[in-house]
Amino acid sequence: METIQLTESRETTAGFTTVSEPRITSPLGFTAAGMHAGIKRKRKDLGLIRCEVPAAAAAVYTMNAFQAAPLTVTREGMAVESRMQALLVNSGNANACTGDEGLADAYRMRKAAAHALDVPEHLIGVASTGVIGERLPIGKIIGAVPGLASSLAVVGHEDFCRSILTTDTGIKAAEVRLHVEGREVRISGVAKGSGMVHPNMATMLAFMTTDAVIEPAPLHGLLREVTDESYNMITVDGDSSTNDMVTAMASGLAGHRPLTENHPDWAAFREAFAFVSRELAKMIARDGEGATRLVEVRVTGATTLEGARQAAKAVVGSSLVKTAVYGADPNWGRILCAVGYSGAQLDPAGVTVELGGVTVVEGGRPAIFDEGAARRALEQPTVEIGVHLHEGVEQACAWGCDLTYDYVRINASYRT
The missing domain is CATH 3.10.20.340 (ArgJ beta chain, C-terminal domain)
Structure with a gap:
């Protein structure tokens, strides 16, 4: 299974460079892993992204009234301080429309990851994608988390990407690099999504990482703006899912002054961030179930x-x-x-x-x-x-x- 590519590595007039072999772990501070936990029959189905420091974070969620349990748990954690240190994601089961039991399962996922990584629970995000209305095999997930955490690595990009796919035909990833105050900054993203895709989010998950220095408030504002011009501008079949979520995590390890709209490099950073989002959105649309164009x-x-x-x-x-x-x-x-x-x-x-x-x-x-x-x-x-x-x-x-x-x-x- 190859990465779905829309843009070759190149310099752009917007002041950033696209990367031909993108990795979600490319920005400083990030590692990832993916494995088969037994949710699906054979393919990888459990993934983890970790930042070595509590990262400034932002998230946007589906507009569907039936929001899956992981969204509730992630939103609750983000409300504490708008930071995130890890994301635990499963595919094959959406944990949506599963009532109080499903919500308890999402909390158990979060707790298992927090224990394995030795970080506070509110700094763990959780996400799920797959069939609606079925309980998670939570015992399998909890049993797999320690091994997943111990396999985290900078080279864990592909395993993570494979672990989040459902009917997707390929890995969706994009990365750009630019300079802020003369320091290199990297912005990477991965996504999954193929069907049940419609504006106002879709049956899609997208995760973005960067080593830029940016506080949660401007990051959240940027993510919302960019979502409206990228992820909210795609459709495959007119159905908006219960599980859609886009997150962005910024480690701040690039070491420049904090980015705000008043920073002289803000426009370049914004365009680079938007480019990654648009590329991921287009990859999802291009990979629509059964699509040829x-x-x-x-x-x-x-x-x-x-x-x-x-x-x-x-x-x-x-x-x-x-x-x-x-x-x-x-x-x-x-x-x-x-x-x-x-x-x-x-x-x-x-x-x-x-x-x-x-x-x-x-x-x-x-x-x-x-x-x-x-x-x-x-x-x-x-x-x-x-x-x-x-x-x-x-x-x-x-x-x-x-x-x-x-x-x-x-x-x-x-x-x-």
Whole structure:
């Protein structure tokens, strides 16, 4: 199983460098591990990230009313001092809709990790992903934690990444490096997610680490901002999960002055942090269950940012658009339909639509275009759909995937 790559290692104009072999343990102070604890039949299913110091931390959670027990436990711990020293994650079982017993199991996971690592319980985050409504095999998990903790290592990246996957076809990881006050700062992230993915979080978990010096309050503000333009702008199938969570941990070991919005290097750090988040979000969308193509919808010329986001998410989330992409059918009427019901302010007579640079709609009416060129645009690994509303200056981008026969096959037998 390989890492899903969208960006090659390169220097960027934004002042950071992307890394071709990302590791969640690359920032100073972090180790990780992953193992098979017996939750799933054969594959790794229990993972751990540890920071050598209590890290400044931030987290965002799913908007689903049925929030899984691990989210409750993690949120409670974060409320103590907004710091985290370790994250214990299991896959194969979501520990969602499991009542008081499930909540007690999440606390037991936290306690086991705290004991094995000799850190206070509130500094341990927990997360779960998998089948909803089944109790965790908590005895297996607790029995495995000591061995998991003893195997923590800087080289534990791949084992951890494998341990959090469910129907994912590959590891999702990204890393960038930049300089703050002349000191190298690293930002890394890993994620899982393939189905039950929709804006306002998805069936996804994402974990970010950095050695930047930043206090919890600005880190939390940054994570919330970036989530709205990355993880909350993806969809696979329109379902928002019970277990979604994104966390960020900052060890502070890079040694520069604390980052705030007033720091001269804040803009560069923000863009680097956002880049990692966008890359992970796009990897999740590209790896949608049964997907063959990544779909990128960019809406420009909107009167408000929210309107641009509404329109982009409506198009990328439309089942009719998604099936048209799968069939490489330039059926632009489906795109206009989605824009029309999105709620974005627009004049139908002013809308332009492009498929990979081929203008198919101009002024709200069909343009004269090369059908073959439009089809070829829809056959690319990344399908680019552009919508210009010609109403204002705001823009937004959303990501999704095509909808295939395999999506039905995978989800029809998910539990069996």
